[in-house]
Amino acid sequence: MDFSLTAEEQAFEKELEVFFEAEMKNAPPEFAGGLEGIYANEEGNNFHKYMAKRLGEKGWIAHAWPKQYGGMEATIMEQMIFDEVRGRYGAPGIDAFGVGMFAPTLLVGATEEQKERLLPPIAKGEVFYCQGWSEPDAGSDLASVTTLAIRDGDHFIVNGQKTWTTGGHYSDHMFLLARTDSDSKRGKGLSVFNVDMSLPGIEVRPLLYMDGNHIYNEVYFKDVKLPAYDLIGEEGKGWDLTRQTMNFERSGQGAYAGMRVIVDELIGYMKNTKRGGKSLADDPINRKKIAQLIIDCEMGTTLGYKIGWYQSKNDAMNIIWSASSSKLLATELAQRLSQYATEIMGSYGQMEDDPEAPMGGHMANLYQFCKGMTIYAGTNEIQRNLIAWVGLGLPRLKFKP
Amino acid sequence: MDLDFNKEQEMLRKSVAEFLSKECPFDDVRELEDSEKGYSPALWKKMAQLGWMEACFPETYGGYGESFFDIIIIMEEIGKKAYPSPFFSTVVLCGQTILEAGSEKQKKDLLGKIAAGKLIMALAQQEVDASFEPADVSMPAELSGDQYVLNGTKMFVQDANVADKLIVAARSSEGVTLFLVDAKDPGISCRKLNTIGKDNICRVDFKDVKVSKDDLIGDDGKGVDILEKMSQRAVVAKCAEMVGGAQESLEMTVSYSKQREQYGTPIGGFQIMQHYMADMKIAYETCANYLYQVAWMVDEGKATVLATSALKAEVSRQYKFITEKGVQIHGGIGTTREFNIGLFYRRAKAFEYVLGDADYHTEKIAQAAGM
Ligand SMILES: Cc1cc2nc3c(=O)[nH]c(=O)nc-3n(C[C@H](O)[C@H](O)[C@H](O)COP(=O)(O)OP(=O)(O)OC[C@H]3O[C@@H](n4cnc5c(N)ncnc54)[C@H](O)[C@@H]3O)c2cc1C
Numbered sequence: 001m002d003f004s005l006t007a008e009e010q011a012f013e014k015e016l017e018v019f020f021e022a023e024m025k026n027a028p029p030e031f032a033g034g035l036e037g038i039y040a041n042e043e044g045n046n047f048h049k050y051m052a053k054r055l056g057e058k059g060w061i062a063h064a065w066p067k068q069y070g071g072m073e074a075t076i077m078e079q080m081i082f083d084e085v086r087g088r089y090g091a092p093g094i095d096a097f098g099v100g101m102f103a104p105t106l107l108v109g110a111t112e113e114q115k116e117r118l119l120p121p122i123a124k125g126e127v128f129y130c131q132g133w134s135e136p137d138a139g140s141d142l143a144s145v146t147t148l149a150i151r152d153g154d155h156f157i158v159n160g161q162k163t164w165t166t167g168g169h170y171s172d173h174m175f176l177l178a179r180t181d182s183d184s185k186r187g188k189g190l191s192v193f194n195v196d197m198s199l200p201g202i203e204v205r206p207l208l209y210m211d212g213n214h215i216y217n218e219v220y221f222k223d224v225k226l227p228a229y230d231l232i233g234e235e236g237k238g239w240d241l242t243r244q245t246m247n248f249e250r251s252g253q254g255a256y257a258g259m260r261v262i263v264d265e266l267i268g269y270m271k272n273t274k275r276g277g278k279s280l281a282d283d284p285i286n287r288k289k290i291a292q293l294i295i296d297c298e299m300g301t302t303l304g305y306k307i308g309w310y311q312s313k314n315d316a317m318n319i320i321w322s323a324s325s326s327k328l329l330a331t332e333l334a335q336r337l338s339q340y341a342t343e344i345m346g347s348y349g350q351m352e353d354d355p356e357a358p359m360g361g362h363m364a365n366l367y368q369f370c371k372g373m374t375i376y377a378g379t380n381e382i383q384r385n386l387i388a389w390v391g392l393g394l395p396r397l398k399f400k401p
Numbered sequence: 402m403d404l405d406f407n408k409e410q411e412m413l414r415k416s417v418a419e420f421l422s423k424e425c426p427f428d429d430v431r432e433l434e435d436s437e438k439g440y441s442p443a444l445w446k447k448m449a450q451l452g453w454m455e456a457c458f459p460e461t462y463g464g465y466g467e468s469f470f471d472i473i474i475i476m477e478e479i480g481k482k483a484y485p486s487p488f489f490s491t492v493v494l495c496g497q498t499i500l501e502a503g504s505e506k507q508k509k510d511l512l513g514k515i516a517a518g519k520l521i522m523a524l525a526q527q528e529v530d531a532s533f534e535p536a537d538v539s540m541p542a543e544l545s546g547d548q549y550v551l552n553g554t555k556m557f558v559q560d561a562n563v564a565d566k567l568i569v570a571a572r573s574s575e576g577v578t579l580f581l582v583d584a585k586d587p588g589i590s591c592r593k594l595n596t597i598g599k600d601n602i603c604r605v606d607f608k609d610v611k612v613s614k615d616d617l618i619g620d621d622g623k624g625v626d627i628l629e630k631m632s633q634r635a636v637v638a639k640c641a642e643m644v645g646g647a648q649e650s651l652e653m654t655v656s657y658s659k660q661r662e663q664y665g666t667p668i669g670g671f672q673i674m675q676h677y678m679a680d681m682k683i684a685y686e687t688c689a690n691y692l693y694q695v696a697w698m699v700d701e702g703k704a705t706v707l708a709t710s711a712l713k714a715e716v717s718r719q720y721k722f723i724t725e726k727g728v729q730i731h732g733g734i735g736t737t738r739e740f741n742i743g744l745f746y747r748r749a750k751a752f753e754y755v756l757g758d759a760d761y762h763t764e765k766i767a768q769a770a771g772m
Binding site: 335 | 435527530531532533534537556557594595596597598602604662663664665668671673674721725728729732733735736737738739743746747750751753754758759760763
């Protein structure tokens with residue numbers, strides 16, 4: 001075994017550090033990072049879009065793509081290094097939906113014409129996507145979506161409602177999962193579309209997160225006319241394509257790196273803060289909490305490497321359960337981090353965005369946003385099911401059709 | 402033993418519950434949270450008319466209270482409805498402080514007004530270092546002639562923005578002392594902080610605020626003792642609010658999980674959901690039972706630091722646990738501002754800090770156990 005980086009990989013890491021160090025100076029004051037940082041307000045979203053442009057210029061958005069679509073065919077290791085360094089700087093600029101989910105879907109399932117038309121603007125950081133999967137009655141059970149897209153000559157007419165659409169209020173496009181056969185059930189008769197959000201009949205309504213931030217939306221479709229050339233993959237085969245998209249999740253490397261930086265920030269705060277005349281850093285309970293967070297970050301990072309390893313071997317079974325494990329670990333670590341941080345801060349832990357809040361009040365916000373994390377992208381219970389079924393070969397629950 | 406509530410207690414509970422359901426549904430709670438005052442003066446008046454404040458004080462001082470359980474019942478119901486008002490600050494923190502240590506004149510005057518709903522008060526103890534320990538109060542109270550002069554900063558003073566009077570803990574030459582101060586004194590400035598509970602938590606700055614010697618609550622230098630005695634009761638009342646919130650969170654989650662279907666079956670049928678809710682039930686039941694026992698101990702004058710600290714430490718942890726799983730079981734809808742479980746999730750965090758968090762009380766238990 002060898003856990004070291006090659007000379008080229010080390011040089012790449014250094015290059016990235018220099019880049020992000022310089023670019024993060026352009027961040028708006030108190031930039032929170034994460035989905036809240038880029039979708040809750042205009043300044044954050046502008047910075048996200050600016051950063052996407054810069055990353056596009058560098059070729060790092062399409063890093064892993066084939067050369068013919070503007071990519072650099074980066075190795076999994078290089079992608080992980082990129083995720084890790086970007087995570088460490090809490091830098092935005094990679095559209096979790098367009099870059100993280102839809103582009104890989106296009107690479108697998110789109111026509112040549114579609115790839116040539118849709119991939120370059122994503123690679124340049126010029127268009128931004130939202131994810132149109134969940135509906136009020138189709139959450140964990142995604143295959144039960146009811147939004148209809150019915151063919152009408154060279155168009156599809158869409159009617160229905162999506163919900164929890166993160167960043168829908170700042171997106172140019174949506175990748176939509178809808179039913180193209182009104183008589184079909186569950187996974188059959190579903191199709192994937194590239195949707196221009198400015199089409200007539202689409203209405204985006206804000207939903208507020210529990211802390212009052214506007215991050216996600218409801219999206220209503222009323223007789224929306226989609227050009228048939230934006231159907232991705234075969235009509236009625238959208239479920240298979242969507243299932244593959246679910247596996248495009250990365251190793252979570254960036255998340256652990258980002259949280260490790262927050263732990264260091266917390267340690268700095270503790271060393272500089274006294275309560276009842278004693279340094280917070282000297283309190284044995286606090287020390288134990290910090291140590292546990294560090295252990296979690298260390299273990300998570302190494303698990304991330306292992307997932308990358310499986311990915312490089314195309315080891316599908318191991319990718320599925322280990323990616324689920326990493327989603328679980330990272331999101332429950334975010335929960336623990338915000339819990340411990342807000343406990344260590346004592347009464348200051350309850351402060352959100354406020355001039356006197358330690359660490360910008362981000363920990364009280366994370367205490368709320370981490371609950372979204374354990375629910376989105378497949379709830380942590382669904383991930384546990386997958387680990388049991390795929391990772392351990394335990395019997396699957398039989399669902400009623 | 403008799404582990405049931407009596408008739409009068411059941412009636413009080415019913416009347417508080419009905420009033421709050423009718424007068425302050427959850428949509429109004431959200432509106433109040435976002436408002437400048439953070440509470441409804443109109444409802445405050447009605448609460449007084451219904452005798453809630455009177456129930457908390459003995460007859461001699463304008464009330465009709467007989468047992469500490471009445472406060473517990475009112476706080477539990479307030480907790481269930483996540484109802485925002487200065488009841489805890491005024492009636493419990495300040496009311497109990499005055500009851501504990503005030504002069505006869507102060508009791509008659511201040512408690513009478515509180516009981517009539519005509520006075521709102523806030524307690525200013527914690528300082529910039531955020532210590533929960535009353536003995537760590539360091540803000541100076543300098544004697545000048547026959548007046549004390551207060552200078553400094555108090556933090557996390559709930560309801561200071563709407564209070565008429567403050568009780569301020571400050572350090573005189575004799576030690577920590579409690580001062581009764583007019584909240585509108587020109588030397589006082591108050592800033593509402595942006596907090597997760599959206600619950601009127603304020604920073605208060607004092608600049609040359611003068612207090613007459615008559616306006617001490619209790620003897621000069623006796624503040625720590627008074628605050629500790631008051632906290633013993635107040636912390637139990639806060640736990641009642643938390644236990645009420647925990648009960649509501651559990652109930653709304655169980656009921657949602659029976660209605661919400663995925664994969665053609667109610668999500669409450671999935672075993673992992675059932676196990677979460679079983680754990681939530683154990684957490685709630687153990688906390689509620691212990692709450693009642695400790696409240697009874699308070700009534701009997703038998704409360705111990707070990708018991709009150711064990712209660713606050715565990716209720717702080719379990720309320721967070723119950724609301725966290727509550728959100729998880731609700732799924733996406735549980736993370737919204739619109740849905741009620743989030744109100745309780747935020748409150749569980751906010752209440753953790755009231756009168757000492759779990760770690761603070763854990764240490765006190767160890768000390769009380771002779772370590
Ligand atoms: C912050 C946030 C952002 C989001 N962004 C997007 C987005 O951009 N686009 C999008 O399409 N969606 C988005 N979602 C939606 C998300 O994918 C769903 O919330 C999630 O899939 C869960 O669905 P649900 O909310 O309907 O909960 P439900 O499916 O109703 O689940 C409720 C509870 O039941 C449990 N449960 C359900 N089925 C099972 C089972 N088989 N076994 C055990 N337990 C089970 C769940 O784990 C959960 O605890 C977002 C959600 C959040 C919170």
